Every structure is written in C-alpha cells, then in structure tokens.
Amino acid sequence: MDGHTTSSSTLDAVLARQEADFEAALARYDQLLRIQSISTDPAYKAECLKAAQSLADELTSLGFAARVAPSTGHPMVVAHHEGASADAPHVLFYGHYDVQPVDPLELWEADPFEPEIKTRADGSKYIRARGAADDKGQLRTFIEACRAWKEETGSLPCKVTIFFEGEEESGSPSLEAWLNEHGDEIKADFALVCDTNMWDRKTPAITASLRGMTAGEVTLKAASRDLHSGLYGGAARNPITLLTQILGQLHDETGRVTLPGFYDGVEDVPAPVLEQWKALNFSENRFLGDIGLSVPAGEQGRMVLEQIWTRPTAEINGIIGGYTGEGFKTVIPAQASAKISFRLVPGQDPEKVWKAFEAHVTSRLPADCEAVFLRRDTGAPALSVDVTNPALQACVEALRDEWETEPALMGCGGSIPIVGDFKRHLGMDTILAGFGLEDDNIHSPNEKYELESFRKGIRSWARILDRLAA
Amino acid sequence: MDGHTTSSSTLDAVLARQEADFEAALARYDQLLRIQSISTDPAYKAECLKAAQSLADELTSLGFAARVAPSTGHPMVVAHHEGASADAPHVLFYGHYDVQPVDPLELWEADPFEPEIKTRADGSKYIRARGAADDKGQLRTFIEACRAWKEETGSLPCKVTIFFEGEEESGSPSLEAWLNEHGDEIKADFALVCDTNMWDRKTPAITASLRGMTAGEVTLKAASRDLHSGLYGGAARNPITLLTQILGQLHDETGRVTLPGFYDGVEDVPAPVLEQWKALNFSENRFLGDIGLSVPAGEQGRMVLEQIWTRPTAEINGIIGGYTGEGFKTVIPAQASAKISFRLVPGQDPEKVWKAFEAHVTSRLPADCEAVFLRRDTGAPALSVDVTNPALQACVEALRDEWETEPALMGCGGSIPIVGDFKRHLGMDTILAGFGLEDDNIHSPNEKYELESFRKGIRSWARILDRLAA
Numbered sequence: 001m002d003g004h005t006t007s008s009s010t011l012d013a014v015l016a017r018q019e020a021d022f023e024a025a026l027a028r029y030d031q032l033l034r035i036q037s038i039s040t041d042p043a044y045k046a047e048c049l050k051a052a053q054s055l056a057d058e059l060t061s062l063g064f065a066a067r068v069a070p071s072t073g074h075p076m077v078v079a080h081h082e083g084a085s086a087d088a089p090h091v092l093f094y095g096h097y098d099v100q101p102v103d104p105l106e107l108w109e110a111d112p113f114e115p116e117i118k119t120r121a122d123g124s125k126y127i128r129a130r131g132a133a134d135d136k137g138q139l140r141t142f143i144e145a146c147r148a149w150k151e152e153t154g155s156l157p158c159k160v161t162i163f164f165e166g167e168e169e170s171g172s173p174s175l176e177a178w179l180n181e182h183g184d185e186i187k188a189d190f191a192l193v194c195d196t197n198m199w200d201r202k203t204p205a206i207t208a209s210l211r212g213m214t215a216g217e218v219t220l221k222a223a224s225r226d227l228h229s230g231l232y233g234g235a236a237r238n239p240i241t242l243l244t245q246i247l248g249q250l251h252d253e254t255g256r257v258t259l260p261g262f263y264d265g266v267e268d269v270p271a272p273v274l275e276q277w278k279a280l281n282f283s284e285n286r287f288l289g290d291i292g293l294s295v296p297a298g299e300q301g302r303m304v305l306e307q308i309w310t311r312p313t314a315e316i317n318g319i320i321g322g323y324t325g326e327g328f329k330t331v332i333p334a335q336a337s338a339k340i341s342f343r344l345v346p347g348q349d350p351e352k353v354w355k356a357f358e359a360h361v362t363s364r365l366p367a368d369c370e371a372v373f374l375r376r377d378t379g380a381p382a383l384s385v386d387v388t389n390p391a392l393q394a395c396v397e398a399l400r401d402e403w404e405t406e407p408a409l410m411g412c413g414g415s416i417p418i419v420g421d422f423k424r425h426l427g428m429d430t431i432l433a434g435f436g437l438e439d440d441n442i443h444s445p446n447e448k449y450e451l452e453s454f455r456k457g458i459r460s461w462a463r464i465l466d467r468l469a470a
Numbered sequence: 471m472d473g474h475t476t477s478s479s480t481l482d483a484v485l486a487r488q489e490a491d492f493e494a495a496l497a498r499y500d501q502l503l504r505i506q507s508i509s510t511d512p513a514y515k516a517e518c519l520k521a522a523q524s525l526a527d528e529l530t531s532l533g534f535a536a537r538v539a540p541s542t543g544h545p546m547v548v549a550h551h552e553g554a555s556a557d558a559p560h561v562l563f564y565g566h567y568d569v570q571p572v573d574p575l576e577l578w579e580a581d582p583f584e585p586e587i588k589t590r591a592d593g594s595k596y597i598r599a600r601g602a603a604d605d606k607g608q609l610r611t612f613i614e615a616c617r618a619w620k621e622e623t624g625s626l627p628c629k630v631t632i633f634f635e636g637e638e639e640s641g642s643p644s645l646e647a648w649l650n651e652h653g654d655e656i657k658a659d660f661a662l663v664c665d666t667n668m669w670d671r672k673t674p675a676i677t678a679s680l681r682g683m684t685a686g687e688v689t690l691k692a693a694s695r696d697l698h699s700g701l702y703g704g705a706a707r708n709p710i711t712l713l714t715q716i717l718g719q720l721h722d723e724t725g726r727v728t729l730p731g732f733y734d735g736v737e738d739v740p741a742p743v744l745e746q747w748k749a750l751n752f753s754e755n756r757f758l759g760d761i762g763l764s765v766p767a768g769e770q771g772r773m774v775l776e777q778i779w780t781r782p783t784a785e786i787n788g789i790i791g792g793y794t795g796e797g798f799k800t801v802i803p804a805q806a807s808a809k810i811s812f813r814l815v816p817g818q819d820p821e822k823v824w825k826a827f828e829a830h831v832t833s834r835l836p837a838d839c840e841a842v843f844l845r846r847d848t849g850a851p852a853l854s855v856d857v858t859n860p861a862l863q864a865c866v867e868a869l870r871d872e873w874e875t876e877p878a879l880m881g882c883g884g885s886i887p888i889v890g891d892f893k894r895h896l897g898m899d900t901i902l903a904g905f906g907l908e909d910d911n912i913h914s915p916n917e918k919y920e921l922e923s924f925r926k927g928i929r930s931w932a933r934i935l936d937r938l939a940a
Contacts, residue, residue, distance in 0.1 A: 211700065213700075213800070215798050215800065217798075222762075222763065222767075223761040223762050223763055224761055224762030224763075225761060225762075227761060228884065229783070229785045229787065229811060229813065229884075230681065230683075230813065230882070230883045230884020230885060231778065231883055231884060232761065232778065232883070233778065233783040233785050233813050233883060234768040234769070234777035234778045234781050234782075234783045234813065234883065235757075235758070235766045235767065235768050235774045235777040235778050236758070236761065236763060236767060236768075237763065237767035238767075238785055238786060240786040240787075240788070240789050240808075241717070241718075241720070241721065241785070241786050243714070243789075244713070244714040244715075244717040244718035244720075244786065244789070245714075245718040245721070246718075247711070247714040247718070248711075248714035248715040248716075248717070248718025248719065249718065250711070250714075251711065251715070287705075288705070288706070291693040291694055291695060291697060291702065291706065292692075292693050292694030292695070292838070293692065293693055293694075293706060293707065293838045294837060294838055295836075295837040295838055296705045297692075297705060297706060297707035297708075297836065297837075297838070298704040298705050298706075299704070304705045307704035307705040308701065308702065308703065308704045308705050311704050312704075313699070313703045313704045315699045315703050315708055315711070315800070315802060316708060316710040316711050316714065316791075316792065317699065317710075317792045317793055317798070317799060317800055317801050317802070317803075318710070318791065318792035318793040318794045318799070318801070318803075319710050319713075319714070319789055319790065319791045319792060319794070319806065320789065320790050320791075320794040321786075321788065321789045321790075322786065322787045322788035322789060322809065323787055323788040323809060324788045324789070324790040324807075324809075327846070328685050328687075328787070328809060328811070328846045328847075329787060329788070329809075330683070330685065330785070330787055330811050330884075331787050331788070332785060332787070333787075333788075336789065337794075338710075339792065339793060339794075339798055339799075341699060341798070341800050343699065343700065343703050343704065366765075366767065367764065367765040367767075368762070368763045368764055368765055368767070376797070376798045377798075412700070413700045413701055413702070413703060413704065414698065414699075414700020414701055414800075415700060
C-alpha cells in the first residue's frame with residue numbers, strides 16, 4: 001500500500017469538512033442517544049426499531065443502499081455503497097445500535113437518555129448518556145467519516161458495507177441464524193469493528209489478537225448416595241478430595257498447564273512485538289494493584305501483557321460439592337463438580353485441549369469412580385490478525401498520522417464473538433479499532449465518551465478509508 | 471472380678487422372675503411407646519414431660535429416689551438406688567426418653583404411637599412403633615432388669631443411678647448447662663449406655679472405641695473482587711485452583727494424611743483385637759456394595775473395620791467457589807472455601823491436628839493470598855475403653871453367658887456425644903452395650919425392636935448387674 005492515490009489535498013479537504021460540520025455531527029449523535037434502544041427489555045422493542053430505522057434513513061441520505069433487515073429479534077441495518085474505486089478493497093463496518101439497561105438509575109447524574117456535554121476544569125469535554133461510547137458514539141465516528149467523504153468528494157474512497165446489529169448487549173440471539181441466511185449479503189474483503197478501546201488517552205490501538213476458549217464441566221461420582229463420615233470415613237472414596245487432587249494437578253509449580261500437548265503449536269510472541277509492548281509502559285503494578293494483587297500469578301518469566309493476551313490458561317471458574325450451607329455437616333458426598341475453561345491462543349485446537357482435559361481426569365480416576373463431562377460450548381479458536389496484512393498496516397499508518405504517535409498493537413484476553421462469527425461464517429478477518437477509554441463506564445451508570453474520541457475517531461476513519469483505497 | 475458372690479441360684483431366680491413377668495414388661499413398654507415424646511417439636515412438650523414423669527414414677531415404685539429434674543428444655547429423669555452391697559461399683563445408666571419425629575407419616579404401616587407386635591413367618595416377633603428401639607425399648611431393658619432384681623431379691627446388686635435425657639434427638643441443647651450445674655449428682659464409677667447395636671442378630675456387642683473429631687472451614691482469598699477470566703486470566707491468582715492444589719495434597723498416594731505429626735501417638739490395633747475383628751466375618755464387599763463401591767479407598771493395607779473404627783481421617787465435607795449455577799460464567803472469583811473435618815483416634819490431640827492443618831495451608835500460600843480459618847468445634851478427642859478394665863470384662867462375660875457366643879468388641883467411627891460429655895464433665899468412662907439391629911429403622915418410618923432384643927436385653931442387664939457386683 002505504498003503510493004497514495006488520493007492526493008493529500010483531498011484528504012485535507014475531507015478533514016476540514018468534518019471539522020466544519022462538527023457541531024452538526026454532535027447534534028446527530030445527540031439524536032441517536034435519545035433513542036432508548038435497550039435490547040434486552042421487550043418494553044423497548046419499538047425504540048430499537050426506531051434506532052435501526054433512523055440509521056438506515058441516514059445511510060440512505062448518504063448514498064447507501066440501506067435497509068432495515070428483519071431478524072428473529074431486533075432488526076439488522078444493512079447498507080451498501082459502491083465507492084469511487086473498483087480497485088480499492090471492499091470493507092465491512094460493524095457496530096451495534098442497542099445499549100445496556102440503565103439500572104441502577106439512581107446512580108446516574110441525569111437522565112441516561114438526555115445526553116449532556118460536560119466540560120472539565122482542564123477544558124476537556126465528554127458527552128454523558130447511555131450508549132455514548134458503547135456503541136453509538138463509536139459507530140457514529142465511522143458514519144461521520146463517510147459523510148465527510150461523501151459531502152466533500154461525492155463518494156467514498158472504497159466500497160463499503162455497513163452492518164449494525166441490535167442485540168449485541170443481549171447476547172446476539174438472532175445473529176447466527178441471520179448470518180446463515182443472509183451472510184453473503186455482507187461479505188467483504190475484511191471487517192472493521194469499532195467497539196474497543198484506545199491504549200490510553202493519547203495512544204490509539206488496534207486489537208490484533210483475541211484468545212479463544214473452550215469450557216465445560218466435570219462431575220466426579222463415587223458412592224451411590226451421600227455418606228456419614230463417621231460411619232464410612234476412611235473406607236469410602238470422597239469425590240471432593242479426588243476432585244481437588246485431579247484439578248490440583250492441572251498446573252505445575254511454574255504455573256504452566258500440565259495437560260500433555262497443551263502448548264503444542266503455541267508460539268512465543270515475536271521479539272519485535274514484545275519490544276513494542278514493553279514500549280507501551282504498561283504498569284503491571286497498577287493493573288494488579290487495582291484488583292488487590294501485587295505479583296503476577298501465572299506462568300513465570302512472562303510479562304503480564306503476554307500472560308493475558310497471548311498465553312493459554314486453564315481456570316476453574318466454579319466448584320461445588322458436599323455441604324456448603326451455614327454450619328457443618330460431616331458428609332462424604334456422592335459427587336462433586338467443577339466448571340473449567342481454557343483460554344486458547346493461536347496454534348491450539350479447542351477440541352484437542354478439551355480431550356486432553358478429559359484424559360487428564362479419566363486417567364486419574366481410581367476404582368469405583370466415574371467422571372461425567374458436560375461441554376459448554378463448541379470451542380472458539382483464538383484469532384490473530386496477520387500484522388503484515390496490508391489493510392492492517394494501512395490502519396496503523398492512518399492512526400499514526402492522526403494521533404502523531406505509534407498505535408499500540410494490543411492483544412485481548414477475552415473474546416469478541418462477532419469476530420469469530422465473521423471468520424467462521426464468512427471467512428473474513430477483522431480489524432478492531434476503537435476510541436473508547438477504560439474509564440468510559442460502559443455498562444455502568446454515567447457512561448460517557450470523550451469529545452476528543454468522537455472528533456479524532458471520525459478523523460481516524462476518514463484517514464483509514466483514504467489509506468485503504470491507496 | 472473372679473469369684474461370683476451372688477450364688478448362681480439367685481441369678482437364675484432373677485432370670486426366671488423376668489421370664490414370668492415378660493407379658494407385663496411388654497405392657498409397660500407399650501404404655502411408654504404411646505407417649506408422643508418428640509423433643510424437637512414444641513407441640514409435644516407436654517408429652518415429653520409425661521414420659522419423664524411416668525419413668526420417674528415407675529423408678530420410685532422400684533425403690534429408687536427418683537425425680538423429674540428441670541432443665542432449660544425438656545426435663546431430665548434422675549434416680550438413685552443404693553443397692554445391696556457397699557462394695558459393688560456404683561454404675562450410672564443413661565438413656566433418652568425422647569423420640570424422632572414421625573414424618574413421612576404416610577410411609578408408616580400404622581400409627582407410629584400405636585405399638586403393634588408383629589410375627590414373621592419364621593416365628594420371630596418385633597414391636598413396631600416410633601421409639602421402639604431408639605431409645606425406649608433399649609432403656610426399658612435396663613429398667614426391667616432392675617425390676618426383676620428388686621422383685622426377686624428386694625434390692626439391686628450394685629448402687630445404681632439412672633439418668634434419662636429428653637433432648638437426645640434434638641441435639642441435647644440443655645445437657646451441657648445441666649451437667650455443669652448438677653453433674654455431681656449423677657457421677658458414678660462408670661456409665662452404661664444402651665443406645666447402640668448388636669454386631670448381628672446372634673452376636674452381642676460392646677462399643678469399645680469412638681473416633682473423635684475436629685472440624686472447621688478455610689477460605690482462600692486472592693483478588694479484591696471477582697474478575698473476568700478473559701481480562702485477567704493468566705496473571706491473576708485463581709483461589710479455586712489454589713484451594714484444589716492445597717487440599718489435593720492432604721493425602722499421599724497410599725491414602726495417608728500428609729500433615730506433619732498427624733500419626734504421632736496413633737497406635738496400631740493390637741494383634742489380638744485385629745484377630746477378633748477378623749473372626750467377625752465382616753463382609754467388606756457387602757458393606758461397600760451397599761453404597762455402590764467395591765474397593766476400600768482409604769489407607770492401603772488396612773482392613774475396612776480398621777479404617778472406619780481406628781484410623782484417623784481427613785475429609786473435605788464441602789467445597790464452594792466461583793459460579794456454581796446453571797450454565798457458565800468465566801469468572802475468576804475473589805475467594806473459595808472448604809469445610810474440612812478430621813476423625814481422630816486415641817493418641818491424637820484435636821488442637822494439634824487443627825494447627826497442623828492451618829500450617830499445611832498457610833505454608834502453601836503464595837503472594838497476595840490470604841487464608842481465613844473458622845473452627846467449627848472445640849475438638850473432641852477420641853475415646854477408647856481399656857479392654858482390660860474389669861467392669862468391661864464383667865459385661866463381656868455376662869453377654870457371653872446370655873448369648874452363648876463371644877461378644878464383639880466394636881469400634882465406632884462416629885462420635886456419641888454423651889460419652890464425651892461424661893468423660894469431660896465427670897471424668898467418667900462409658901461402656902456402650904445395646905441390643906438394636908441395623909435394620910431397626912431408627913429415625914425412619916416403621917421403626918421396630920426385636921422381641922428377642924427386648925427379652926435377652928433384659929436378661930443381659932440382669933446378668934451384667936450380677937457380674938459387676940461379683
């Protein structure tokens with residue numbers, strides 16, 4: 001992606017157009033925030049539809065072929081714009097117009113659906129409302145970038161498909177079926193998702209890897225009924241004890257997972273990437289201190305960022321057995337259970353990991369004991385963006401231009417389901433770039449989005465579209 | 471206790487008197503069973519008092535100085551008889567006049583308080599009623615033995631104190647305070663307790679050892695709040711994992727408890743006792759098969775009877791941490807807890823064992839983790855009867871005479887609190903002999919007591935009193 005095809009004067013004009021139009025962009029943002037599109041509560045069904053319709057109408061006005069597409073739940077918004085260049089890549093932009101519920105309402109400084117722009121002592125401003133960041137503010141940065149391009153040049157630099165979902169905050173129950181039926185309609189060369197954070201106020205970020213996961217439960221059974229420990233203790237198998245023995249052997253003393261083959265195919269983070277992470281000046285002390293800890297507890301000899309972004313884990317997420325109420329009961333229970341999940345990184349096969357876990361348990365079962373496994377998912381492999389991918393490089397360069405600093409290539413320890421859905425259903429890679437901050441209070445009272453995130457977010461997308469088309 | 475002082479013709483006459491009086495003994499038994507002395511339900515308070523009063527009246531009629539002694543709950547019955555010989559030992563007999571509730575009532579063949587004598591095809595008979603065995607039938611065997619002695623000889627062969635409690639089935643809430651205030655009044659040379667079983671239908675038994683216990687809880691705490699395993703997994707300490715690692719090391723691969731010093735002072739069962747246990751023809755297969763197991767799971771190389779009667783244990787009776795509801799939550803919890811109990815044998819100090827457990831946990835705590843311990847008792851040491859004790863030997867001989875077989879010297883893996891109370895408050899040893907059978911359905915619908923248990927139980931006590939006075 002060497003050689004800019006758009007003259008820098010065109011981009012400058014687009015950016016200037018955006019600046020001139022900023023107050024109007026804020027007004028449009030305000031209008032969307034006033035729509036109470038809480039997806040999880042059926043009482044807000046009409047509001048969800050209203051949000052979808054208003055976005056489709058706006059995209060139509062910007063020259064998109066846009067429609068509100070029904071699903072089994074709240075509708076999708078699908079919009080296409082051919083763009084100015086047939087040679088430029090076709091990009092899909094994803095966002096969601098639904099928001100989290102607002103309770104506890106009493107903790108809000110004002111009505112969550114009456115947006116307000118507040119100014120701090122240092123002159124910085126933010127807009128407070130439910131959805132301000134997650135995801136209405138973020139998705140509007142892209143729409144406003146398209147608007148600036150369209151108004152300045154009459155078109156967009158690339159072919160763009162926009163896909164807005166209305167059920168992200170309630171677990172996307174209709175998404176899978178919709179993608180199965182209509183996925184082809186939104187298939188592009190790659191996807192852009194604006195639902196993530198910057199590294200910090202001054203440093204934009206691209207999330208370049210997501211850990212995968214597989215999870216399930218194991219129940220160990222011994223005697224046919226609960227036993228009195230006075231009568232049977234010493235002769236009867238205690239399945240809680242057995243469970244602690246078996247699960248207590250999941251890690252060695254250096255914090256590594258002991259399952260045979262667990263690390264097969266797992267590669268160390270390339271040295272240049274590690275160097276870049278070191279340069280981020282991530283404070284392990286602050287990260288751990290915020291949760292009352294001081295020492296990284298995982299695999300020894302790894303940076304915390306490595307541990308949480310690119311190393312696989314085995315976690316016991318729940319355990320129960322015997323008497324757990326008030327007081328005491330000298331019972332030897334008939335069974336004990338645990339919920340286990342594995343965070344996975346590239347190179348690991350969820351199926352193989354789960355089978356290795358089952359083998360770890362069954363190979364340690366003594367006489368008279370049985371293990372019953374319940375798989376809780378079909379396993380999501382880890383995802384990573386090829387950092388040499390030209391589209392990703394274009395995004396990096398555009399962000400560097402706008403923010404005048406090197407963007408962080410972050411990992412994400414959790415999973416963002418839509419990324420896996422795009423990969424699985426449409427074979428599409430995703431680039432995650434967003435302008436939220438850690439303190440935006442998403443999902444909490446007094447959610448906000450920085451006006452600087454909104455303004456420079458729009459400018460970032462305008463630059464990215466330019467770079468992608470180059 | 472060589473040399474019978476009572477001529478065998480006196481004992482024979484006492485036994486003959488008992489046989490002649492058997493129908494009347496059954497009628498008195500029937501009357502007591504009709505009293506609905508359910509201690510746990512306040513609705514039956516008057517019935518409990520009625521049972522106590524009827525027993526005190528009866529004992530008065532037998533020449534005892536008897537009274538209904540108030541407590542903070544249901545009253546005690548206390549009765550003294552000086553006996554014929556000042557040289558004979560002073561024995562305390564303990565029983566309880568209260569019974570378990572009767573629900574589920576619909577599973578009873580008839581009204582639980584309308585006793586009925588039933589005859590089997592083989593001619594054996596039993597009496598069906600709540601309390602038939604536990605403990606009204608058992609305590610009446612001793613009263614009827616006293617009656618036969620009194621009616622035949624005008625006195626009892628020993629000094630006898632009788633102590634009946636009315637809250638055994640509801641946890642004896644008033645006992646401790648009562649013993650503190652009035653314990654001296656019932657102090658004797660040793661106690662006889664009739665609330666246990668025979669080895670089998672043909673073999674009487676004395677319970678010669680009871681395991682002790684100490685129990686408590688441990689809670690491991692790590693982060694200051696529950697964490698998302700995607701964001702923190704790999705860097706943050708998981709207290710469930712830690713708990714499994716620490717508790718999973720409580721036993722070695724041979725089933726022995728690993729706490730340092732745990733077996734200090736614990737002695738192997740003397741070879742003659744082991745030989746006697748082997749001669750009992752205890753079926754390990756049946757014992758384990760009844761609860762769905764086939765292989766003894768405790769310390770290797772020990773008989774099951776040894777494992778459950780005379781070996782100490784460490785059991786996890788409950789464990790809980792993280793998300794334990796339906797479905798899955800990828801949480802790393804802030805804490806995880808377990809309830810632990812240790813069954814103790816002679817030579818072990820409950821205090822020392824609990825401290826060793828605390829040290830086992832705290833010595834394995836990594837940085838940032840805290841263990842909070844909650845002791846659930848003050849620790850009950852194990853109790854064992856000196857098998858060379860002449861009083862015990864007298865009981866063994868009397869039982870052998872009556873049943874024409876060698877009595878079993880059993881251990882009991884659980885604890886019988888009154889035995890510890892007598893030891894702690896009154897410095898008194900207890901001999902446990904009873905005539906119940908495993909299938910008596912105590913605490914269950916259709917409780918029963920064999921007429922043979924009742925008849926030969928009376929005769930056994932008549933012989934024991936004779937032997938003790940010898």
